[in-house]
Amino acid sequence: MSLRFSAIKDLNKSPESDFALKPSTKITAIFGENVFTLKTAREYLSDEAFKSLAASIRSGKKIDRALANQIANGIRGWAESKGVTHYTHWFQPLTGTTAEKHDSFFTLKGDGTAIEEFDGAALIQQEPDASSFPSGGLRATFEARGYTAWDPSSPAFIMEIGNGLTLCIPTIFVAYTGHSLDYKAPLLKALASIDKAAVDVCHYFDRNVTKVTPTLGWEQEYFVIDEGLANARPDLVLCDRTVFGASPAKGQQLEDHYFGSIPERVYSFMRDFETESYKLGIPLRTRHNEVAPCQFECAPIYEEVNLAVDHNTLLMDIMARVAKRHRLKVLLHEKPFAGINGSGKHNNWSLATDTGVNLLAPGKTPKTNLMFLTFFVNTIKAVHDYADLMRASIASAANDFRLGANEAPPAIISVFIGEYLTKVLNEVEGRVGEKFDEQDEAILKLDLHRSIPELLLDNTDRNRTSPFAFTGNKFEFRAVGSSANCANAMTVLNTVMAETLKTFKKDVDGLIEKGERREVALMHTIQRYIVESKRVLFEGDGYSEEWAQEAEKRGLANVKTTPLALDAMITDKAKAIFERNGVYAHDELEARHEIELEKYIKKVQIEARVMGEIATNFVLPTVIEYQNTIITNIKGLKEVGLGDESFRNQKIVLERLCSLVNTLSDDVRNMIEARKVCNNMTDTREKAIAYCDEVKEKYFDKIRYNLDKLEMLVPDEKWTLPKYREMLFLR
Numbered sequence: 221m222s223l224r225f226s227a228i229k230d231l232n233k234s235p236e237s238d239f240a241l242k243p244s245t246k247i248t249a250i251f252g253e254n255v256f257t258l259k260t261a262r263e264y265l266s267d268e269a270f271k272s273l274a275a276s277i278r279s280g281k282k283i284d285r286a287l288a289n290q291i292a293n294g295i296r297g298w299a300e301s302k303g304v305t306h307y308t309h310w311f312q313p314l315t316g317t318t319a320e321k322h323d324s325f326f327t328l329k330g331d332g333t334a335i336e337e338f339d340g341a342a343l344i345q346q347e348p349d350a351s352s353f354p355s356g357g358l359r360a361t362f363e364a365r366g367y368t369a370w371d372p373s374s375p376a377f378i379m380e381i382g383n384g385l386t387l388c389i390p391t392i393f394v395a396y397t398g399h400s401l402d403y404k405a406p407l408l409k410a411l412a413s414i415d416k417a418a419v420d421v422c423h424y425f426d427r428n429v430t431k432v433t434p435t436l437g438w439e440q441e442y443f444v445i446d447e448g449l450a451n452a453r454p455d456l457v458l459c460d461r462t463v464f465g466a467s468p469a470k471g472q473q474l475e476d477h478y479f480g481s482i483p484e485r486v487y488s489f490m491r492d493f494e495t496e497s498y499k500l501g502i503p504l505r506t507r508h509n510e511v512a513p514c515q516f517e518c519a520p521i522y523e524e525v526n527l528a529v530d531h532n533t534l535l536m537d538i539m540a541r542v543a544k545r546h547r548l549k550v551l552l553h554e555k556p557f558a559g560i561n562g563s564g565k566h567n568n569w570s571l572a573t574d575t576g577v578n579l580l581a582p583g584k585t586p587k588t589n590l591m592f593l594t595f596f597v598n599t600i601k602a603v604h605d606y607a608d609l610m611r612a613s614i615a616s617a618a619n620d621f622r623l624g625a626n627e628a629p630p631a632i633i634s635v636f637i638g639e640y641l642t643k644v645l646n647e648v649e650g651r652v653g654e655k656f657d658e659q660d661e662a663i664l665k666l667d668l669h670r671s672i673p674e675l676l677l678d679n680t681d682r683n684r685t686s687p688f689a690f691t692g693n694k695f696e697f698r699a700v701g702s703s704a705n706c707a708n709a710m711t712v713l714n715t716v717m718a719e720t721l722k723t724f725k726k727d728v729d730g731l732i733e734k735g736e737r738r739e740v741a742l743m744h745t746i747q748r749y750i751v752e753s754k755r756v757l758f759e760g761d762g763y764s765e766e767w768a769q770e771a772e773k774r775g776l777a778n779v780k781t782t783p784l785a786l787d788a789m790i791t792d793k794a795k796a797i798f799e800r801n802g803v804y805a806h807d808e809l810e811a812r813h814e815i816e817l818e819k820y821i822k823k824v825q826i827e828a829r830v831m832g833e834i835a836t837n838f839v840l841p842t843v844i845e846y847q848n849t850i851i852t853n854i855k856g857l858k859e860v861g862l863g864d865e866s867f868r869n870q871k872i873v874l875e876r877l878c879s880l881v882n883t884l885s886d887d888v889r890n891m892i893e894a895r896k897v898c899n900n901m902t903d904t905r906e907k908a909i910a911y912c913d914e915v916k917e918k919y920f921d922k923i924r925y926n927l928d929k930l931e932m933l934v935p936d937e938k939w940t941l942p943k944y945r946e947m948l949f950l951r
Contacts (some may be wrong), residue, residue, distance in 0.1 A: 221454035222452070224452050224940055226448070226605065227449045227452050228446030229721065230447060231950055231951070232669055238750035249661050250498050251499075252493065252498075252499070252500075254499045254501075255377045255378075256298055256375050256592050257501070258270075258274055258375040263298075264294035264295070264297050264298045269287050269291050270286060271792075272291070273291055276372040286340075287340075288340030288341075288343055289340035292340045292343040293339075296325060296387075299385075300325070302385060304325075304378055304385045305324055305326070306322045306323060306325070306386050307323060307324075307371075307386065307389065308323070308386055308387070309346045309348070309389050309391040311318040311348075311389050311402055312402050312707065313393055313401060314401060314402065314567075314815050315572045316703070316705065316819070318534070319387075319393075321346070322386055325337060329549070342371045344369065347368075348360060348366060348393075348512060349366070353401055354815040354818070355395065356812055357810075357814055358401070358807065360720075362366065363863045366393060366401060367394050367395075369391055370390075371526075374390035375390075376390070377390075377500050377501065377534075378389060380496070381541065382521065385428055390530055392404045392408065399808055399811070400804070403705045403708060404526070404529070404707060406804060407529060407710055408526060409801070409802050409803045410712075411433075412802070413802060413803065414434060414715070414717055415431060415433070417718040417725070418571055418717075418718075418721055420440055421594060421724060421725055422591070423578070424591075424594070424728070424738060424742060425591040425594075426575060426591075428575050429574065429575050429577075432574075432579070433572050433573075433574070434571055435522070435523065435528070435569070435570050435571070436528035436529065436567060436569055436572070437519070437520060437528070437568040438519065438565055438706055439518075439519040439566040440518050440519065440532065440536075441510055441552065441563035441564055441565065442518075443516075443550070443553075443562075444486050444489065444514055444548050444551070445514055445516055445551065445947045446547065446549070446951075447544065447547045447548055447943040448547065450700040452942050454830055454833060455827075455830050455834065456549070456551070456556070459553075459826060459827050460553040461551070461553040461555060461621075461827075462559075462944075462947075463827055463830055463831045464923075464928055464931070465557065465558065466931040467559040467583035468926040468945035468948065469944070469945075470949070472513060477511065477512065478509060479510075480509045481511055482509060482516075482705055483704065483749050484951075485546065486548070488950075489542065489543060489546040490518070492545065492546065493535075494518075497531075500534060500538075502520060502531040502534065504519070505521050510561070510563075512557070512948075514948045515560075515950040519865050522568065525569075528706070529705070529706045532705075532706050534564070540552075541937060551563075551567070552702050552703040553614075553618050554618040554702050554703060555621035558924075559944075560583065560948075562621065562628060562701055564698060564699070564700060564701060565700045565701060565702045566697065566700065567696060567700050567706055567709055567713075568695070568696050570693060570694040570695070571741075577591075578694075580592065580596060580690075580695065583695035590742060590743075593644075593648070594724070594746060596641070596690070597645070597746050598717065599636050599688075599717060600637070600749075600753050600756065601720050602713075602716040602720040603719065604752070604753035605716070605753070606712075606719075607633035607756065607776070608785075609631075609788050609789070610633050610688070610712060610713070611710050611777070611788065612785050612787075612788040612789050614697075614700050614709055615782040615786055616703075616704065616823075617819070618701055619701035619704070620782055621725040621783055623699060628684060628698075629686060629687035629781045630685070630686070630762050630778070631779055631785070632762070632767070632768065632776055632777070633688065634686060634687065634688065634758040634771070635688045635757050636690065637690045637759075638759070639692065642759065645750050645754075648743070648747055648750060650748045685761055685762030685763050686698065686762055711803065716797065718929065720838070724745060727748075728742055728745050731744060731745065743932050756830065783817060783905065783912050784909070786813055787905075789809055789812060790809055790813045818904060820908050821898075821907055821911050824916050825911065825915075828895055831891075832892060833929060834941070835885075835888050835923065838940055838941055839884075839927055839930055843877055843930055844936060845938065846933075846934050847877050847878070850873060850874045852879075853867070853870055854871065857870075873933065876933065877933060880929055881930075884923065887919055887926065891923065892916050894918065894919065895911075898910045898911050898914060931943065
C-alpha cells in the first residue's frame with residue numbers, strides 16, 4: 221500500500237482522546253509563568269540587581285559585570301525551582317530559523333566537587349561556532365569565532381520540550397569582528413535610531429516625551445494538514461510547498477471556510493499551542509479560519525517591536541513542535557498550494573511615547589492633531605523615498621509566489637490611507653504657497669475631527685490589496701511573508717522612518733532659523749512632503765492590471781523577483797542611510813545581500829531537484845504502468861475481433877499520455893541542463909538571476925502543467941501521492 225493510502229487509512233485511527241487537553245483555565249493563571257519577568261525578578265534579585273536590570277530594560281543602560289553575577293544567580297535560582305538543569309543562548313541567525321547550544325549548570329571544581337553554577341559571564345556572553353552560519357563572506361570558513369550577547373530587553377524564558385526544561389537567554393549574534401550575523405542586532409540599532417529621531421520631533425509638541433517605542437502586532441497566517449499526508453509528499457517534506465498538484469473541484473470558491481467553525485482536531489492543536497505560548501508570555505488574542513481551506517490565523521496583543529519579533533519567531537517554533545503531538549504539520553510557506561490563497565504575516569506598526577500617546581492616532585486637540593499629521597506624513601514620505609528598500613525587506617523565493625497572486629499585495633510598494641485622510645491631505649496641500657500671518661490660525665488649529673469621525677479606526681473601508689495601509693491608528697505592512705522573520709521588515713521600516721524624521725527636523729529648524737513660527741514651519745514642511753510623496757498614495761485595486769500601468773506612469777517600481785529586488789540593499793543610497801543610523805556597515809549590507817541571494821539560489825535549486833525527482837521516480841513509472849494497462853486492453857479487444865472503433869477512446873487517452881510523458885521528460889531533462897549551466901556561474905547575483913529566469917520561470921510552470929494533467933488522467937487508485945482534495949479537506 222502506498223504512503224498516500226496508508227495516510228488516508230490512518231486518519232480514522234486518531235482517537236480524539238489522543239489530543240484531549242485539560243479543561244481550560246484562566247489565561248491569566250498561566251500567562252508568563254515560564255518567563256523571568258520583572259515581577260519574578262523582584263522575588264529573586266537584590267534591590268541593587270533588580271534596579272540595574274529594570275534600568276537596562278527600560279532605558280538600555282549597561283549592566284555592571286558584578287551585578288550581572290547577582291542577576292545570573294537569581295535567574296538560575298528561579299529556573300532550578302522549576303526543574304531546569306540546562307541553559308542556552310537563544311538567537312536568530314540568518315538561516316531563517318532559531319539556534320541554540322545547551323550547557324548544563326553542572327560543573328566540577330578543582331578538587332572534584334560537583335556544583336551547580338551560572339555566573340554573569342555565562343549570562344552575558346557565549347561563543348558558539350560561527351563558521352557554519354551564513355556570513356556572506358564576512359568570515360572565512362576556518363574563522364570560527366562568534367559571540368552571542370545577552371539582550372536584557374527580551375526576558376529569559378523556560379522552554380518545555382517533552383519532559384525537558386531549558387532556560388533560554390535571548391541574545392544577539394555577532395562575529396569576532398563585531399559584524400552582525402543575526403536579525404536581532406540590526407533591529408535593536410534601528411529601534412535606538414528611531415527612538416532618538418522621534419523624540420526630537422516630539423519636542424516640537426511635548427517636551428515631556430523622553431522615549432518613543434515602535435510597536436508591532438503581527439498576524440500569523442498558516443496552513444495545517446495531516447502529518448501522514450504531508451510525509452507522503454516529497455515536496456512538502458523538503459520544500460514546505462507542493463511543486464505540483466491538480467486543483468480539486470472545490471477550492472475556496474464557495475468562501476465557506478473563512479471565519480467558519482474551526483475543525484475539532486485543529487481546534488485542539490490551537491488550544492495546545494496557545495497554552496504553550498501563554499506560558500512563555502506570548503499574548504495571543506485571536507484565532508480563526510482564513511480564506512483558503514485548511515488555512516488559519518492567529519494574532520497577539522501589540523508589543524514593543526523587539527519583543528514582538530522574538531515572540532513571533534518563538535511561536536513559529538512552538539507551532540511546528542506542538543503540531544507533531546497532534547499528528548499534524550504546520551505549513552508556514554507563503555504559497556504551499558496553487559490555486560488558493562497563500563499566507564502572509566501582516567505587520568501592524570505604530571509609535572508610542574512614554575507619555576502614553578500613540579503618534580499615529582489623531583488626538584482631540586489642534587496640537588495633537590498636528591503632531592499626528594507630522595508623523596503620519598513622515599511615514600508616507602519614508603515609504604515613498606525608500607520603497608525599494610521596503611520591497612527588498614520582504615523579498616524571498618517563497619514570497620515571490622505570493623506577491624501579486626490575486627490574494628496578496630503586489631510587488632509595487634504603495635500606501636493606502638482612505639478617503640477621509642486623503643481629503644485632509646488634499647486640503648493641507650491646497651494651501652501650498654499661502655502665507656500664514658499672525659492672525660491666520662485656521663490651518664494651525666487643524667481640527668481633524670471636523671472632517672474625520674472620532675472613531676478613526678472605522679472611518680474607511682480596508683484595502684487588502686495595499687502592501688502598506690493605514691488602518692486607523694497604525695500602518696499595516698501587509699506584504700511581509702508568513703515564514704519571514706519580522707525583524708527584517710521592521711529593521712528597514714524603522715530605519716527609513718528615523719532617517720525621514722531627522723531630515724524633517726532639519727527642514728523645520730531651517731525654516732525657524734529663517735524667522736518662521738514653529739507651527740508655520742511645521743505646516744510648510746508637511747505640505748512639501750505631501751507634494752513630494754503623493755505619487756505613492758493609491759486607493760484602488762492593487763490586483764488590477766490598470767494599477768500596474770498607472771504605477772509605471774507614476775514612476776513606481778514593480779520588481780517582481782527577489783534577485784532584482786535585493787539590489788536595493790547595496791545601492792549608495794542604502795549604504796548611506798544605514799550607516800548614518802548606525803544599523804549596518806557597508807560590508808554588512810554587502811554580506812546580507814550575498815546571503816539572501818545564496819538562500820534564493822538554494823531554495824530554487826532544491827525545488828527544481830524535488831520536481832525532477834517526483835516526475836522521474838513517482839509520476840513517470842505510474843504513468844508507464846497505466847500506459848501498459850491500456851495497451852493490454854487494446855490488444856485484448858483486437859484479439860477478440862473488435863474493430864478500431866471499439867478502442868478509439870483508449871487510443872486517445874494513450875496518445876495524450878504519450879504526449880505528456882514526452883513533454884514532461886524533455887522539460888525535466890532541459891531543466892537539469894539549465895541547472896548545470898547556472899551552477900557553473902561564479903557571480904552570485906548572476907547565478908540567482910539565472911536560476912530565476914532560466915530554471916524557475918522557464919520550467920517550473922511547464923513541468924507542473926504536465927504533472928497536473930497526468931494526475932487528472934491516471935486512475936486514482938494508481939496515483940501514489942496525496943492529492944489536493946485529500947490534504948485540504950480530509951480532517
